[in-house]
Amino acid sequence: MTTDLALARLGRLVAATHSWDAARAVKTWAPSEDDKALMATRAQDVLKVMAGKAVTAPMLNAAYAVHLARGLDAPIHVVEGTLSVAGEVVAEDHGWVMVGPWLADMALFSRAYAPDAPPRLAAHVLRAFGPNKGLYCEAWRRTARMGLGYEPRRVLGEDEVTALVGEATASLRAPQG
Numbered sequence: 001m002t003t004d005l006a007l008a009r010l011g012r013l014v015a016a017t018h019s020w021d022a023a024r025a026v027k028t029w030a031p032s033e034d035d036k037a038l039m040a041t042r043a044q045d046v047l048k049v050m051a052g053k054a055v056t057a058p059m060l061n062a063a064y065a066v067h068l069a070r071g072l073d074a075p076i077h078v079v080e081g082t083l084s085v086a087g088e089v090v091a092e093d094h095g096w097v098m099v100g101p102w103l104a105d106m107a108l109f110s111r112a113y114a115p116d117a118p119p120r121l122a123a124h125v126l127r128a129f130g131p132n133k134g135l136y137c138e139a140w141r142r143t144a145r146m147g148l149g150y151e152p153r154r155v156l157g158e159d160e161v162t163a164l165v166g167e168a169t170a171s172l173r174a175p176q177g
Contacts, residue, residue, distance in 0.1 A: 009152055017155045018077070026075050029100025035072060036137075039104060042068045043135035046106065051134070055168050057107030058095045062156070062164035064106045065097045074099050078156040078164075083108070083121075084149035090121040096150060103143055103150060105136040124148075 011026060031039070046064045055063075058080070065078045076099050083094035096105040111117060112125035124147055129136075136148075143150055156164075 017157045022075060022077075026077065026098060026100055029074050031074070031100065031102060035074065038072055039068065039099060039102075039137055040135065042071065043104070043106060043137070047134045049172065050168065051110075054171050054174070057093075057111060059164050059168035059171065060106045060110070061095045061097050062161045063168050064104065065161060066165050068097070068099065068104075072099070078161050079150075079152045079154070080156065081153040082149075082151045084151070085120050085124045086147050087149065088120060090118040094150075098140070098155075101140050103136075103138055103140045105150075106134070108136045108148075109133040 011024075043064060046060065046067055050060055050063060058078075062078050065076050068074075069076050076097060078095060079098055080093070080095045082089050083091040091111065094111075095107060096103055098104075109125065109129070112121045113131070125133075128146055138146065140150070
């Protein structure tokens with residue numbers, strides 16, 4: 001699926017769970033340099049708390065979306081779908097955050113660096129980005145240039161995002177071991 005088709009599909013999915021106004025806002029929002037800096041800072045905040053903990057990728061992305069929404073006036077949506085590398089699907093159950101037409105993926109690097117990572121994903125991420133990264137953030141239309149494909153399947157509703165953040169919080173409070 002081309003990026004333009006995926007963005008059109010995302011718009012329909014946002015409209016279905018939120019509104020057509022929300023879908024239009026996804027396409028028209030543009031980040032300032034301050035917005036980009038805030039996106040990076042908020043990702044670092046989330047990783048300081050959640051890195052290495054027993055949280056899932058959806059929990060990580062939901063926490064990032066909520067934390068980001070507290071400081072950024074932008075259309076922010078948590079999306080589930082497939083992740084591909086050079087056209088080959090490497091994760092059917094991936095998730096990411098859309099900040100307007102910008103894709104922010106808190107789970108890409110943790111998934112790629114995991115011992116059980118799909119080999120194609122691990123090799124691509126190490127070659128393209130190197131080790132020790134935490135957030136992949138790019139205008140969605142440029143993700144294909146990095147060899148990555150994001151195909152949205154659904155956009156989470158506010159109640160689903162809240163539930164994921166609740167699960168993350170419970171997981172963080174549980175004894176680790």
